[in-house]
Amino acid sequence: MHIIIIFYLIYKVDTLSVCDSVxxxxxxxxISDDYQGETVDCSYNVGIFDNNVSLPNKVHSLDLSFSNLSRIDSTAVLRSKTMRELILNNNAITDIAPDSFSLPELRKIDLSYNSLEFIDKETFKNLKKLQYLNLANNKFTTFEKLTFHYLSNLNEIILDGNRIGPSLEEVNLFDRSGFGLTQKVQTISISRVGLNIVPDNFFVDAYDLRKLVISGNKITDIFEIPFTLEYLDLSDNPIQEISSEDFADLPALRVLKLNNVSIREVPEYVFEPLHALRTLELERNKNLTIFDKLAFGRDVLQDPNDFLLERLSIKGSRIKKLDKDLLDPLGQLIQLDLQGNPWICDCDLVWLKELQITEQYYEHLRCFTPKPLYNARIFDLDAKYFTCGAKKRHVGGILAIVSFCLILATLAIWIFLFLPKYISRGNVIQQMYTPSTAYSILPMSATVHDYRN
Structure with a gap:
C-alpha cells in the first residue's frame, strides 16, 4: 500500500502544473476567444525549465521574463495549443533551438533585452500565426542573420537597439531572397540601429506600412516616406531642415514626431500638405527659434475651421515669440504645450493668455525676458505687464539718430551739388579765414616816418 502511495506522489509531482507550484x-x-485561458506569470523564476512542470490545459499568456534564461530548448512549458502570448524579455538568451516553439496559435512573442546574435531559419516554422515580434536590444549586427520566411502573418516587428544599420543600407527590409519581411507588415520600429541614410526605394515593397519608428539614428535628410503611413517618428536624428516637399504625398499621416532634431526653423507651408495630421510633436529642438505663422498654410489663418490638428507640442525648444495671427488656429487645439521656451513677455505676446491652455501645460510656460518678469508664469501675470515701452523708446532713439544722420548727409550733398561751380570750394573755405581789410597792416615806411616826427 505504501509503495502505491509513493508511486502516486511521484506521478503527481512529475505532472505538476506550473499553477500549483512555481x-x-x-x-x-x-467573452472573446482570443483572451480566454490562464494568464501564467512565471517571471523572476530562475530555473523554471529545470522543474518538471507543465502548462494548464488552456493557457492564454505565459510570462518568463527576468528568469535568467540563457538558452531556449524544447520543453513542456513551451508546448500549448491555445497560447496566444509568450514573454521572454530581459533574460540572457543567446540561442534558441529550432524546434523550441510548439505553439501553433501564438500571436505575440517578446524576446527583447537578450543577447541573441542569430536566429535559425527554422526557429519560427511553427509560429505561422505570429503577428507581433519584438527583438529589440539584442546583439544582431546584420539583417541576414534574421529570417522571417515562415512569418506570413507578421504585421509588427521591433528591431530597436540592434546595430543593423550598416546592413540595412545595403539590404532591403523586404528582401525577396527569403529572409526579408512580408508585405503584410504594418508596423516597423528600427530605432537606434545606427542607420546613416535611408536608400532610395527602401520602402518600395511596403504596400501597407502604417507605422514607422526610425528615431535615434544618424539621418540628416528626409527620405522617401511611404505614402500609406499614418504614424511617423523621426525624432533624435540630426535632420537639418524640413520643407513642404518632404511631406507632399502623405494623405493618411495622422501623427508626426520631430523631437530633438537639428532644424532651426519651421518654415512656411511645411505642414500644409498634411490634411489628416492630428498630432504634431516638435519637442526639445534646441536650435529651433523660428515658427512661421504660415507653417500650416494661409487657409487656416483665414478660416480656423480648416485647421484639423488636435495636439501640438513645441516644449523645450528655443522659440521666443509667435505671431498673433496664430491665435485662432491654436485656439482650436485640444492640447497645446508651449512650456520650456524662452518667451519674450511683451505686448506682442500678450495674446497668448487668450488661449485655452489647461493648467498642466502652463506650469513651465514662463517668461525669459524682460528681466523683471524672468521665470514668471505667463498665465499668472496680468495683461498690463506685457508692455513694449522700453522697446518703443529704443526704437525712437534709433529713429532720432538715423534722422540726424540723414540731415547731415542731405546738407553735405547740397553743398557739393548746388554751390556755384565758378567758386572754388577751397576759396570759400579760405575766405572764411581771411582777415578783413579794415584790419590791414600799415606799410613799414609810414609807421617809421610818423615815429620820427
Whole structure:
C-alpha cells in the first residue's frame, strides 16, 4: 500500500502544473476567444525549465521574463495549443533551438533585452500565426542573420537597439531572397540601429506600412516616406531642415514626431500638405527659434475651421515669440504645450493668455525676458505687464539718430551739388579765414616816418 502511495506522489509531482507550484495563474474569462485561458506569470523564476512542470490545459499568456534564461530548448512549458502570448524579455538568451516553439496559435512573442546574435531559419516554422515580434536590444549586427520566411502573418516587428544599420543600407527590409519581411507588415520600429541614410526605394515593397519608428539614428535628410503611413517618428536624428516637399504625398499621416532634431526653423507651408495630421510633436529642438505663422498654410489663418490638428507640442525648444495671427488656429487645439521656451513677455505676446491652455501645460510656460518678469508664469501675470515701452523708446532713439544722420548727409550733398561751380570750394573755405581789410597792416615806411616826427 505504501509503495502505491509513493508511486502516486511521484506521478503527481512529475505532472505538476506550473499553477500549483512555481507560478502565479489567473484565469481570464473574457467573452472573446482570443483572451480566454490562464494568464501564467512565471517571471523572476530562475530555473523554471529545470522543474518538471507543465502548462494548464488552456493557457492564454505565459510570462518568463527576468528568469535568467540563457538558452531556449524544447520543453513542456513551451508546448500549448491555445497560447496566444509568450514573454521572454530581459533574460540572457543567446540561442534558441529550432524546434523550441510548439505553439501553433501564438500571436505575440517578446524576446527583447537578450543577447541573441542569430536566429535559425527554422526557429519560427511553427509560429505561422505570429503577428507581433519584438527583438529589440539584442546583439544582431546584420539583417541576414534574421529570417522571417515562415512569418506570413507578421504585421509588427521591433528591431530597436540592434546595430543593423550598416546592413540595412545595403539590404532591403523586404528582401525577396527569403529572409526579408512580408508585405503584410504594418508596423516597423528600427530605432537606434545606427542607420546613416535611408536608400532610395527602401520602402518600395511596403504596400501597407502604417507605422514607422526610425528615431535615434544618424539621418540628416528626409527620405522617401511611404505614402500609406499614418504614424511617423523621426525624432533624435540630426535632420537639418524640413520643407513642404518632404511631406507632399502623405494623405493618411495622422501623427508626426520631430523631437530633438537639428532644424532651426519651421518654415512656411511645411505642414500644409498634411490634411489628416492630428498630432504634431516638435519637442526639445534646441536650435529651433523660428515658427512661421504660415507653417500650416494661409487657409487656416483665414478660416480656423480648416485647421484639423488636435495636439501640438513645441516644449523645450528655443522659440521666443509667435505671431498673433496664430491665435485662432491654436485656439482650436485640444492640447497645446508651449512650456520650456524662452518667451519674450511683451505686448506682442500678450495674446497668448487668450488661449485655452489647461493648467498642466502652463506650469513651465514662463517668461525669459524682460528681466523683471524672468521665470514668471505667463498665465499668472496680468495683461498690463506685457508692455513694449522700453522697446518703443529704443526704437525712437534709433529713429532720432538715423534722422540726424540723414540731415547731415542731405546738407553735405547740397553743398557739393548746388554751390556755384565758378567758386572754388577751397576759396570759400579760405575766405572764411581771411582777415578783413579794415584790419590791414600799415606799410613799414609810414609807421617809421610818423615815429620820427
Amino acid at each position: 507560478c502565479v495563474c489567473k484565469y481570464n474569462n473574457q
